[in-house]
Amino acid sequence: MSSHLRAVLRERAERSLRSSDQDFGPDPTAVRETDHFHAEYVQSFVEKWDELIDWDSRAESEGRFFIELLKGRGKMNVLDVATGTGFHSIQLLDAGFEVTSVDGNAAMLTKAFENAGDRHFILKTIHADWRWLNREVNGKFDAIICLGNSFTHIFSEQDRRRALAEFYAALKHDGILILDQRNYDAILDDGFSSKHKYYYCGDEVVAEPEYVDEGLARFQYTFPDGSKFRLNMFPLRKNYVRRIVREAGFASVKTYGDFQETYQEAEPDFFVHVAEKHMDDPDV
Numbered sequence: 001m002s003s004h005l006r007a008v009l010r011e012r013a014e015r016s017l018r019s020s021d022q023d024f025g026p027d028p029t030a031v032r033e034t035d036h037f038h039a040e041y042v043q044s045f046v047e048k049w050d051e052l053i054d055w056d057s058r059a060e061s062e063g064r065f066f067i068e069l070l071k072g073r074g075k076m077n078v079l080d081v082a083t084g085t086g087f088h089s090i091q092l093l094d095a096g097f098e099v100t101s102v103d104g105n106a107a108m109l110t111k112a113f114e115n116a117g118d119r120h121f122i123l124k125t126i127h128a129d130w131r132w133l134n135r136e137v138n139g140k141f142d143a144i145i146c147l148g149n150s151f152t153h154i155f156s157e158q159d160r161r162r163a164l165a166e167f168y169a170a171l172k173h174d175g176i177l178i179l180d181q182r183n184y185d186a187i188l189d190d191g192f193s194s195k196h197k198y199y200y201c202g203d204e205v206v207a208e209p210e211y212v213d214e215g216l217a218r219f220q221y222t223f224p225d226g227s228k229f230r231l232n233m234f235p236l237r238k239n240y241v242r243r244i245v246r247e248a249g250f251a252s253v254k255t256y257g258d259f260q261e262t263y264q265e266a267e268p269d270f271f272v273h274v275a276e277k278h279m280d281d282p283d284v
């Protein structure tokens with residue numbers, strides 16, 4: 001990226017952080033930059049995020065999937081690299097895990113800290129970008145979680161590989177990475193089906209793609225008060241993610257579809273990849 005473009009994006013991000021409006025510029029579908037997530041999670045959207053991801057229905061649909069997966073492998077020291085408003089960090093703290101909570105967006109981290117405080121937890125937060133994670137994060141973790149379709153915010157292959165290398169380096173020798181993504185293959189190949197409910201959405205919020213091509217999935221989120229927000233995301237294909245995770249050095253990757261081990265490719269809304277640095281389980 002040129003230094004001029006970087007300066008324009010940073011200026012746009014800083015302006016957005018101060019304002020309550022998202023700013024995608026004159027040609028929104030041309031915005032395909034990793035750094036743009038700063039300009040998308042503006043304060044007003046952050047405030048609304050917990051309406052979007054109704055915590056109760058999300059807890060119900062996820063069940064104890066992540067808790068059991070981590071506990072079953074004895075992975076109690078967890079780095080949540082996409083903390084957002086804190087749903088998983090707080091859930092894991094409540095289940096007895098030791099959690100460090102990272103996000104690249106300061107407004108998200110502040111909200112997560114508040115949400116934790118409301119539930120009598122103190123969140124250990126670190127403001128860091130995944131691409132330079134280990135500049136800010138010290139120590140090695142049993143597990144890294146990157147959930148809520150967060151990895152989709154990276155637009156370049158180089159940035160994806162860089163982030164995965166940073167995740168790999170922050171894990172202990174037998175650590176695991178749990179990374180989820182929306183089923184973009186189904187959207188790209190078959191179109192978006194309205195029966196597909198965004199599993200962590202609140203009932204009141206309508207989430208729908210506004211524009212999709214192989215390099216961009218632009219979603220619109222409409223709230224009951226009529227307010228609308230958008231996210232520009234990169235539509236990650238499942239097998240591509242599996243491949244780059246392996247190429248980052250992970251020994252194995254197992255992919256679940258809507259938390260199930262067996263599924264028809266087009267059916268799940270979400271995939272969850274579980275990658276191991278070392279192959280403990282020969283079936284994985």
Ligand SMILES: C[S@@+](CC[C@H](N)C(=O)[O-])C[C@H]1O[C@@H](n2cnc3c(N)ncnc32)[C@H](O)[C@@H]1O
Binds near residue numbers: 081150153154
């Ligand atoms: C879709 S939200 C998901 C948040 C949370 N995991 C959830 O499920 O509700 C994505 C989060 O990833 C963060 N993020 C996106 N790109 C990032 C990057 N390059 N470095 C650090 N955080 C990033 C955003 O700030 C945002 O909080």
